[in-house]
Amino acid sequence: MSKKFIFVVGGVMSGVGKGVACASIGKVLQSKGYKVTAIKIDPYINVDAGTMNPTEHGEVFVTDDGDETDQDIGNYERFLDQDINSPNYMTTGRVYQSVIQRERNLEYEGKCVEVVPHVPEEVINRIKKASELAEADFTIVEVGGTVGEYQNILFLEAIRILKTQIPDDVMTIMVSYLPIPSKVGEMKTKPTQNAVRTLNSTGIFPSFILCRSEMPIDEVRRQKLATFCNIPKDNAISAPDVDNIYKIPVNFDDQGLGDKILEGFKMESKGKDMQKWRDLIEKISKLDKKVKIGVAGKYFATGDFTLSDSYISVIEAIKHACWANDVLPELTWLNTEEYEQDESKLEELKDYAGIIVPGGFGSRGVEGKIMAIKYCRENNIPYLGLCYGMQLATIEFARNVVGLEDVYSEEVKKDCINPVIHIMEDQKQKVEEKDMGGTMRLGAYPCVLDEKSKSFTAYGKKEISERHRHRYEFNNAYRNQMTEKGLLLAGLSPDKNLVEIIEIPDHKFFVASQFHPEFKSRPLNPHPLFREFIKAAIS
Numbered sequence: 328m329s330k331k332f333i334f335v336v337g338g339v340m341s342g343v344g345k346g347v348a349c350a351s352i353g354k355v356l357q358s359k360g361y362k363v364t365a366i367k368i369d370p371y372i373n374v375d376a377g378t379m380n381p382t383e384h385g386e387v388f389v390t391d392d393g394d395e396t397d398q399d400i401g402n403y404e405r406f407l408d409q410d411i412n413s414p415n416y417m418t419t420g421r422v423y424q425s426v427i428q429r430e431r432n433l434e435y436e437g438k439c440v441e442v443v444p445h446v447p448e449e450v451i452n453r454i455k456k457a458s459e460l461a462e463a464d465f466t467i468v469e470v471g472g473t474v475g476e477y478q479n480i481l482f483l484e485a486i487r488i489l490k491t492q493i494p495d496d497v498m499t500i501m502v503s504y505l506p507i508p509s510k511v512g513e514m515k516t517k518p519t520q521n522a523v524r525t526l527n528s529t530g531i532f533p534s535f536i537l538c539r540s541e542m543p544i545d546e547v548r549r550q551k552l553a554t555f556c557n558i559p560k561d562n563a564i565s566a567p568d569v570d571n572i573y574k575i576p577v578n579f580d581d582q583g584l585g586d587k588i589l590e591g592f593k594m595e596s597k598g599k600d601m602q603k604w605r606d607l608i609e610k611i612s613k614l615d616k617k618v619k620i621g622v623a624g625k626y627f628a629t630g631d632f633t634l635s636d637s638y639i640s641v642i643e644a645i646k647h648a649c650w651a652n653d654v655l656p657e658l659t660w661l662n663t664e665e666y667e668q669d670e671s672k673l674e675e676l677k678d679y680a681g682i683i684v685p686g687g688f689g690s691r692g693v694e695g696k697i698m699a700i701k702y703c704r705e706n707n708i709p710y711l712g713l714c715y716g717m718q719l720a721t722i723e724f725a726r727n728v729v730g731l732e733d734v735y736s737e738e739v740k741k742d743c744i745n746p747v748i749h750i751m752e753d754q755k756q757k758v759e760e761k762d763m764g765g766t767m768r769l770g771a772y773p774c775v776l777d778e779k780s781k782s783f784t785a786y787g788k789k790e791i792s793e794r795h796r797h798r799y800e801f802n803n804a805y806r807n808q809m810t811e812k813g814l815l816l817a818g819l820s821p822d823k824n825l826v827e828i829i830e831i832p833d834h835k836f837f838v839a840s841q842f843h844p845e846f847k848s849r850p851l852n853p854h855p856l857f858r859e860f861i862k863a864a865i866s
């Protein structure tokens with residue numbers, strides 16, 4: 328069987344859940360018994376997502392092989408329950424970088440190197456390579472941005488060219504938004520008609536339209552889309568808002584999207600299903616007990632709006648862990664900067680069953696987070712620290728339990744007396760030379776657990792592998808002082824040089840990791856640390 332490529336493009340506006348739609352299409356095809364992979368194309372010039380502020384672009388997701396990608400790679404991993412690696416992520420910057428490098432290497436053999444066809448060619452080569460590496464029957468390719476903008480035009484050109492090369496193996500799906508203006512009171516199809524017309528002008532004709540809206544699409548609008556967008560009426564797929572994104576593959580499956588795609592490629596289902604997934608959705612819908620979890624981050628505010636996108640993997644990991652413990656999460660964003668102004672505000676923490684301090688950078692809000700961690704430690708409130716949350720817990724312990732003065736991370740105060748968190752040896756030069764893109768300690772590294780630890784109990788094994796993204800680390804000069812006062816170094820790198828997990832043994836649950844467990848949590852495979860954290864929170 329020849330390999331199939333499904334391109335997913337966005338119509339009308341961004342932010343309608345194209346990534347989740349791609350992941351869901353993949354899930355549906357996977358449930359028909361096929362091997363699926365997914366690729367994200369980001370139109371940004373940034374070479375990777377690592378240099379983008381989370382409030383600009385959402386969370387930076389980290390892959391096993393150490394790429395810093397768009398958060399949609401995380402969606403693909405969670406829905407497909409498989410690791411997605413660096414070849415499956417590209418940006419305009421990355422594509423141009425390789426074209427220019429190939430030109431420097433004389434690989435174009437004296438030809439004039441042009442934007443078209445050489446850039447789309449590079450895009451196609453990357454897509455084919457990722458598909459081959461994954462040995463995928465279906466490669467879903469999400470083209471970032473919205474049809475009609477300049478930024479993604481070369482990627483659309485790549486779709487058009489590939490379709491001319493292998494017409495029977497390429498399909499395009501548009502995810503579009505159908506507004507229901509409150510004063511008008513009906514769902515409008517015109518913006519989508521225009522988006523399809525714009526897409527047509529690039530030589531691409533979508534086979535399906537996934538109709539994102541507040542409500543399901545009705546027969547009248549389906550017929551309009553069929554008439555004006557050249558698709559069979561039943562290929563206008565309803566994609567209304569849902570309270571749980573993991574319902575979307577089920578919604579698509581119920582409308583026969585998988586079988587219709589297979590039919591379009593003249594293929595047949597291999598007779599599998601998504602029963603386990605459906606069972607989970609069913610189970611969630613019956614849960615009513617809630618657990619109140621506070622997350623202390625700073626990448627939330629943009630203007631008057633609050634964005635939870637910056638911590639999407641953390642949020643999803645909390646959900647997965649809650650469902651595994653038969654509860655629903657009630658999440659609150661804690662603005663720890665307020666604690667710095669008014670210490671009495673810390674009292675609000677006693678209303679929470681558990682607190683998480685996630686990853687972060689720089690000094691803003693750090694003192695408030697340390698105050699929150701102290702409150703958790705002293706009041707036996709379950710605490711889970713993720714990367715910066717581990718570093719700040721280390722600082723808190725050194726200040727308030729060991730009793731050291733002037734304790735900081737070098738990231739916050741370079742010349743402090745007690746840098747219990749300091750820059751990693753191989754990071755020094757990079758920071759000095761401002762070589763900052765993609766140079767942190769990134770991706771999966773092994774870690775060995777102490778058998779006395781809660782982490783060991785959680786994982787049920789001694790050796791684990793987790794994903795990292797940091798430049799600073801636990802300063803080994805302080806190991807003795809800290810362990811003498813009761814801190815447990817629960818996880819170390821195999822050479823014992825790097826502290827990966829700290830715990831406080833006589834606390835209900837106080838576990839903090841240098842790595843980011845949230846990146847490896849999946850709906851049907853919740854992460855052990857999150858699972859045990861929630862278990863402690865509800866006990």
Ligand code: GLN
Pocket residue numbers: 685686687688689713714715716718738796797798799800
């Ligand atoms: N800023 C810290 C470091 O670079 C923590 C990074 C993080 O939380 N991802 O080490």
